[in-house]
Amino acid sequence: MPDDTAAQDTSHRTGSARSRAAGAVAFARRWAAELVETSHVPMSLGQVEEFLLPLTELIAAALESDPFDAEPVVEVGDDLVAMHFTGEGVLRSTLALVTGELPELLCLPGGPDLVARAGAVCGVLADAYAHALRQRTLDEQETIKRAVLKARDAMEQRLRASEERFRTVFTTSAVGIGIVSTDWYILDANESLLDILGYERDELSRTFAGELVHPDDISGLADLYGELVRGQRRHFTTEKRLLRSNGDQVWAHMVVSLVRDERGEPDYHVVMVEDVSELHLLQEWLRHQAVHDRLTGLPNRAQFVSRVESAAGRAGPTTRIALCHLGIDGFKVLNNGLGHDVGDGVLRETALRLRSLVPESRGLVARTGGDEFGILLERTSDTAEVVDLVERALRAVAEPIRTGGHEVSVSASAGVVERRAAGADPAELLRDAALTLHWAKTDGRAQWTLFDAERSRRDRDRLELAATIPTALRNGEFFVAYQPQVRLADGVVVGVDALARWDHPVLGELGAERFLDLAEQTGSAVPLGWRLLGEACAQATEWRRTLPGPALAVNVRLGLRHWRDPELIGGIRSVLADSGLDAERLRLEVPAAAVLAEDGDLPETLEVLGAIGVRVVLTGLRPGHVDRPALELLPVHGWKVSRVPAETAEERGLAELVALAHKADRVVVADGVATEEHATRLRDLGVDVAQGPHYGEPGHAADIEELLADR
Template identity: 45%
Template sequence: MTGWTKQRVPGMRSAVGDEVVAGVEAFAESWATAIIGTSYVPMTKAEVVDHLRGLTDLLVGALLTEPFRTAAAHEVGIRLVEAHFTGTETLDRTIQLMGDELLGELRRDGDPVLYSRIAALQGALAAGYAQSLRERTLDEQEAIREAVLDARDHAEAALRASEARFRAVFAEAAIGMGISDTDGNVLEVNQSLQDMLGYPASELRQRNLRSLMHEDDVASVWEFYEELVRGERDHFRVEKRFKRRDNQSVWTHLTISLVRDDDGRPAYQVAMVEDVTDRHLLQNRLRYQALHDPLTGLPNRALFLERLGKAFDTSVVSARVGLCYLDLDGFKVINDSLGHDIGDQLLVAVARRLDESVSGDGMLVARMGGDEFVILMEGSTGTQSIVDVADRVLTSLTGPVRIDGHELSVSASIGIVERAIEGTTSADVMRDADITLYWAKADGKSRWALYDPERNAREVARFTLSATMPAALERDEFYVDYQPLVRLEDSKILGVEALVRWQHPEFGRLAPDRFIELAEETGLIVPLGRWVLRKACQQARRWLDAFGDATPFVSVNLAVRQSRDPALVADVRQILAEAALPPHLLQLELTESAIMGTADEPLEALRALSDMGVRIAIDDFGTGYSNLAYLRHLPVHELKIAGSFMEGLRAADGADPVDAQIVSTLVSLAHALGLTVTAEGVETPAQAERLRRIGCDAGQGWLFARPGPPDHIEPLFS
């Protein structure tokens, strides 16, 4: 064999090559057995096998070669017709055999990519076969047409012979033929046309062509016919349906030619009709398989996108469209733990429920792949209409699904998009539905989320910040503001908190709540925190040089990931050394949840920092879940009470007794543990006075100063 297999597997030494060669041989034998007898072919069986071996080689080459192309299968269909394999069963058996046995003979069962390619090759082979058969038929039709026209043009002496030849061709032709006058009254038909339409010749001669036409014929068929009757064209070819006597439809390739009289006026019509019903049904079946999910029977992604595209191809200005993008919650766990067979059965059950809960004109339920489904509503009347669909879907999934003794609960997250078609595209709708599905999952699953352009703008801005943050650190777009910590007894500045800001070139000045969480998610919080610590220590050193003993300590926040960084102690030691800053002028703030999270982890880092002389503070104390018994063993110097407790102390005419008692208890607890207390969020003199009477050591907030650059804070030091 000199085809693909030898080129693909040189020497035939590999197991894969041997399997391919053996598979080609075996399939060629099976193919020959299947189609011998379906067509009259002047070959022995050995010659048929040899011919089909070469065609099998082409198919296998197309199947296994990258990039995948179907042209070889198209050529195989043509070669079958050229070799006279034109029987009615030849194509059906070939298509069926390809689907049933080819991958098995090649030992490639179970490969979903190859199954998809087999379907594509089946379609290409059928198309090539149909094209070649049609061209062959058209050649025969042209010969017949020339014979008909020759009969008129021959001399009188040859008229009888010409008519005899025509009669022989007309009566014995394998395709249906008929003659009518220009009004469409049937004058003569051959046996093939009688068999095709189910009428005897005597009854057909009493019919008009129009009575045989199908009511669903496209307008262009009638336009061609009227032009021919008027003599404006000599012939036309179309694919159309006829009605049989039993009211069944028969699909045909129809060619109608005009016969003129000696004066050139239209006289007769000659129709040649080829029955292509089987071929048409095969094409429909292949199209259905290409556009439907084989597991659930629902329309697939290709058909959905086709329908979505048609929904946007409208001239109706007010047209709207709605979309539900649905993903099953927890399906992967079921699929992985109970097996893919259970998972497939669950998908079938879910598809059935979706199909039952969504019905009506303009509605389409499709499986996009995996556990994702989509519902398209054409001609939506507004947001509520598609929201109602989503609610019905969620309700339909509430009941358990029983499969092989398992009672499975399933829910779904749904992203909803509903909008006017004008001003948007199908791609925009798909993108926004996918985004909204992610929102539904992020919001807690088993729910729907409606597309919100403002939320999307925030998400896009968030993504932009995340993507530009590394470069922003390199470009020095970050800077540090400072806010004083004031002793309530005498208003002396005890310390200043370093607060990082981002001067973004597009979004302007950004507070920490816009980017700190992003920095933690991306891991950039460690280098950013190290940068803030270095800047704060350098500034503290400048203040020490300027103010001497009056210099306040600088307090720097540590994120959770920073506190877990193995290099934390070394970084702090190095930065203090670089800045020549005494350790007691540095305070590190950790949130309550972060510092309490060290209960099961080594505390060497915090102890090492404390032993070094660095102050440790718990930020936002009272908002987390503190282990008070454990708190006394931590190397902590200060508690900072969360600003949320300050709200009840703000009013000048009296404090909220609950908030006042909470703050008093926290202060007493801290003092009992030997810790100082700073209250955050102090904004009014009444708050400051109440905190002072409670015994709180220091306060921080807008009452004393807003965060600002060093030169705004320095006048407060004196």
């Protein structure tokens, strides 16, 4: 059987590799078809495909790299330029294919990570392509300059040949070339430069070159020219805006060289111009995408954080600032129920509504996460102003949304932080807003909650406590405290309730109510449960050996995660075997609400435990609020109520529960018995077993031994 599995794995990997290779070939073929339409190179379509296949593999490897590294894609940009794939649209079509078709053909898993990787790969590819073009421009410029100098310095009989060579480069170059006098009038221009600027030759001749430069870029160009004339540089490279004949702007990559005469005096300039408007727009688009959410068009979390930092940094001593962290309630249910297209439509409409509420001069609305939005409001007057905005935002989100053929109504919750901006820590502002949103959702949803410093402190303390549970577990800081359980009919101790305690090195002894819920949240509940269960069972076995009278039962509370552990039954068998405890002396507590609401394997688990002799006790029952038929059907030993009834109606409910339990051959245990009066009332109501301060507080094993010795 293992050989078959290995063969299947090998076959699967081979199939995946073949599928990927086929995808790479298909992409190279598609890419080649695009490039031959935009560039004329002396290669057949098949040769172009062969040339592009290894470049495809480079891009694919970068997308799949771990850790992610886009730098190898630099070779792709270099090779495209080296093979003269430099026609208009080459870069645009290449990037469109990389972001659009390559992931699908290679069967790459989608998601935000793939989108981010594809964007980074495209950025590196675009930069490499632009750099290679610039380098080629520099190389051509140097060739021209050498040709010019050679023409001037050559002997008269070679002058004509030299000038012819220059003229060939001048007239055939795809780069715009202009010969400009030292007083910046255009003496000559090739066809490429005329095309870039949109002029006829006679229109451009003797035109002052400064008139072709955007007014905002003149001063920077003049500074570079001064360095050139003073001999501080042989040439300079820059990107400036030029003006076409119709007034349109052209982003131009320019290389300007100064040619000197035989005396070393400035003679004329050679200016090489390449239209990089498309590349400039692409770079602008990439910069925009880096700080905006693609789905909604809103600023993303990175821009939101930057804006918050900026607002806090420039705030005056009395300036106030507000953050609202807003989340759509139940968005996952909406997505799963109606589909992601409907969910996307809800997010887009929500973004539009929120953006309309905040003037750009006062703040910013951003999408900060999947179904979450951030609102920054600057220069607030007081909390009331912010509350008004938040309430309007919640009402706006709650308005019905029509999308994807559905009318959808959603609600939202919001966490609000408003405070003095000067000296505020942006990271703390963002953290407090996110925490306050969590409170709003926890407290009931469809509402807003204002940040509370004291509640935040308590939450931080709980989180810090939760973070130390795994270490405390390794250090053996948890132990079992035992509380006696007494049979009400005769007052005999029949068992003990094993309760988890934490001997915290700073806070002292902590009760289970301080940390069990945290253990459930951090994933430590199961290992903690096994440790406490093992200790309690071992102690019960020791008491059976050393104490006179009937053996004590031991009651252990397990967390819900532990009850759902697939290793539960096997683990309990092992604990019983290791400790030597009889199965019928072990009582395991399980929340009744969890069992009654469970549609998985928990009821079956209870049956298996009963079959091996372990007794199960349902906890958390509220007399008068129980599903009687469901309770009767559950295979459990008993039911446990957590408090003594305080009113006549509660007593009636408990009496009914006791009658139902005894009819079903179950026992009823009451917790929280504090007085003899409590014990008498419970005994009169028919309760079987009780525990609480009246019979003894939770203590060490020695305390139980002393209690039994006294009785």
